[in-house]
Amino acid sequence: VAARRFVVGGNWKMNGDHATIDGIIAFLNQSGGNSDVDIIVSPPAPYLTYVKEHIKNNILVAAQNCYKVAKGAFTGEISPAMIKDLGLQWVILGHSERRHVFGESDCLIAEKTVHALESGLNVIFCIGEKLDEREAGKTKEVNFRQLQAIVDKKVDWSKIVIAYEPVWAIGTGKTASPEQAQEAHESIREFLKEKVSQDVAASTRIIYGGSVTADNAAELGKKGDIDGFLVGGASLKPDFVKIINARS
Numbered sequence: 001v002a003a004r005r006f007v008v009g010g011n012w013k014m015n016g017d018h019a020t021i022d023g024i025i026a027f028l029n030q031s032g033g034n035s036d037v038d039i040i041v042s043p044p045a046p047y048l049t050y051v052k053e054h055i056k057n058n059i060l061v062a063a064q065n066c067y068k069v070a071k072g073a074f075t076g077e078i079s080p081a082m083i084k085d086l087g088l089q090w091v092i093l094g095h096s097e098r099r100h101v102f103g104e105s106d107c108l109i110a111e112k113t114v115h116a117l118e119s120g121l122n123v124i125f126c127i128g129e130k131l132d133e134r135e136a137g138k139t140k141e142v143n144f145r146q147l148q149a150i151v152d153k154k155v156d157w158s159k160i161v162i163a164y165e166p167v168w169a170i171g172t173g174k175t176a177s178p179e180q181a182q183e184a185h186e187s188i189r190e191f192l193k194e195k196v197s198q199d200v201a202a203s204t205r206i207i208y209g210g211s212v213t214a215d216n217a218a219e220l221g222k223k224g225d226i227d228g229f230l231v232g233g234a235s236l237k238p239d240f241v242k243i244i245n246a247r248s
């Protein structure tokens, strides 16, 4: 199995306007990218085309969400077919804000994932436990349950990046320690080995998200099962370039 390529995603969430997005595009375009890293930025849906047209070709652009069918009477939703039609290849699904602010279930997220993959998109599939679940010793149980929903669907794992994002670490400034993150990533890889295959376990990229900054990225990135990051707040700032280069 080939080495897992480092991947760093920037989830802008519901932030940005043309002026601030121009600033982000400027520092990313100036940085020259990093030929050893897959860089994926995820602007709000109204700006997907604008970002795609202005950002360097070696930086990929992802939607932050999509629905589970191609078209129809689903006011407010966007489909994988539309994301593809914009010339994009990636979507984030199952982000903790979708799960916990908008109440998306494991089942709905699995259906969306299957449809996105069948439509030809790659998926950043987010999982992670809440604080009370970690404190109750249920971290693995929650991660495995969220993953099992797509294991049951027999998906194409070569098109999936798993983002382990403990909910207590997202937007809180409380980053998981490199040891905590590595422990979770290792258990997720072990789960893939048991439930899917040795090959999928070895080749699937598992990235960490939750208050990643330019200061903590290097230590996290040294851990054997951490294959990159999904970054929220810090992806809006020039420090994002340092996170992209954390392993270099």
Ligand code: PEP
Binding pocket: 011, 013, 165, 169, 170, 171, 172, 173, 209, 210, 211, 212, 230, 231, 232, 233, 234
């Ligand atoms: C995220 O939104 O996926 C995230 C990890 O946010 P932050 O980096 O701001 O914690």
